[in-house]
Amino acid sequence: MGTDVAQSRSRVTDIPGPRSRAAAVRRGQAVPAGLGAVLPAFIAAAEGSVLKDLDDNRILDLGSGIAVSVLGHRPPAVVGAVREQLDAFLHTCFTVSPYEQYVEVCERLNRLAPGDRPHRTVLSNSGSEAVENAVKIARATTGRQGIVAFEGGYHGRTYMAMALTSRAVPYKSGFAPFPAEVYRAPFPDAAAGTSDDDLDRGFRAFVDAVQTSVGATNVAAVVIEPVLGEAGFIVPPAGFLARVRDWCTLHGILLIADEVQTGFGRTGDWFACEHDGVVPDLLVTGKSIASGLPLAAVTGDAALMDAAPRGGLGGTYAGNPLSCAAAMATLDELERIDAPALARRLGSRMRARLDPLVQDYGMVGRIRGRGAMLAVEFVLGADDATPHPAMAAAVAQYCHREGVLVMVTGAHRSCIRLLPALTMPHALIDDALGVLGDAVREAA
Ligand SMILES: Cc1ncc(COP(=O)(O)O)c(C=O)c1O
Helix, strand or coil: CCCCCCCCCECCCCCCCHHHHHHHHHHHHHCCCCCCCCCCCCEEEEEECEEEECCCCEEEECCHHHHCCCCCECCHHHHHHHHHHHHHCCCCCCCCCCCHHHHHHHHHHHHHCCCCCCEEEEEECCHHHHHHHHHHHHHHHHCCCEEEEECCCCCCCCHHHHHHCCCCCCCCCCCCCCCCCEEEECCCCHHHCCCHHHHHHHHHHHHHHHHHHCCHHHEEEEEECCCECCCCCECCCCCHHHHHHHHHHHCCCEEEEECCCCCCCCCCCCCHHHHHCCCCCEEEECHHHHCCCCCEEEEEEHHHHCCCCCCCCCCCCCCCHHHHHHHHHHHHHHHHCCHHHHHHHHHHHHHHHHHHHHHHCCCEEEEEEECCEEEEEEEEECCEEEECHHHHHHHHHHHHHHCEECEEECCCCCEEEECCCCCCCHHHHHHHHHHHHHHHHHHC
8 A cells, every 4th residue: 555656756836835835834833943944845645765745746855854764765665564563562662561573673783783792782762862872881881971072973952962963053052051071072074185194183183182171081982973964974084983993992982883874874884984994882873774763773792781770771662663663674675685785886876977066066066975975065166165055055945946855964054965765766866966966057
């Protein structure tokens, strides 16, 4: 019983159309202004890489609900697994009456996570919550308090996750005070140089920031996104992550890889830290794990994971049966299709269309990212790398009007990030990126 959303772009009305605009008025009266809206076309159905709105426009989805719908919307195997679970039971709370589905997801993540030592996994409802769990485990294990996060990092919106998040406006504005013992270090950008000297410089700046602000002996964990997401898909120089890994080991500090956005094949490896051959102590995952049902996880060495006291982890809905059923079906499918290889192929196809924009338009700075996690950066001109947020906004508006959903991102809101389903058919990705090219031409 599908929703029969035809897999093509189609504009029936303006986007957003009259029904969406009417819904937006109701939204304005019912929902606080603090919730943003990327494209206020209200969705009636979604299938594959196409969103159908209330006005019957069909919009190509290059955002995947922020890197969630990795197999497209409503992948049949996932819908089938959730339906089966619906008929079995909805909820018991795993820590009250356990069920095998939770254990199966943990077993799978324990196998997929980098590293050979025995793993354990704890599930939660959101990436933010998983980040919080990782911090709790790191502090319980090490007996230390300091947590080092990076400039440009994004880790979520709950209080500890928000404290770890770098960008103040809008994420932290007016919400102080934040939890203490959070320290920040610079994140090197491979675009600034990839030589050994560049790597040394980036690593030394990280160590200096830690030593001068908190001191290694006081640090429980370093939390890092192996590719910065919200900051505009910034890739560190090859080797940086490995140097940080070794340094953490030397000082008894846990390395937490926040792969909520990068995980499950998106960057061309199962996990982005594998690109540098790094095994983190704690791996945080979410988003793509369950095709849209709420689920996230922390996976780590058994000895570390067992440090939190009995009753110290958990939550009423954490690892709920429907999410676990969706996760097992999603992970089965991601393994079956070899998600990392698919991401590499999709990424190459996207780059073949995006790279020429850099040559043709001075205002397109770089194509950033890795695998099928790519962002187009806008600058003032070929000789002026000043970020150009107005250009990014104009390009996004054009795409939205034409029925292609893209998201603006980056420290200066000057990038457009592209996170298509790894299964997006070639004809659709070509059409969507064609519109993006038209938008750049028009805006330039
Ligand atoms: C790297 C990273 N960490 C954590 C989070 C927070 O996840 P959630 O929104 O599920 O709480 C996000 C969400 O965008 C993210 O990209």
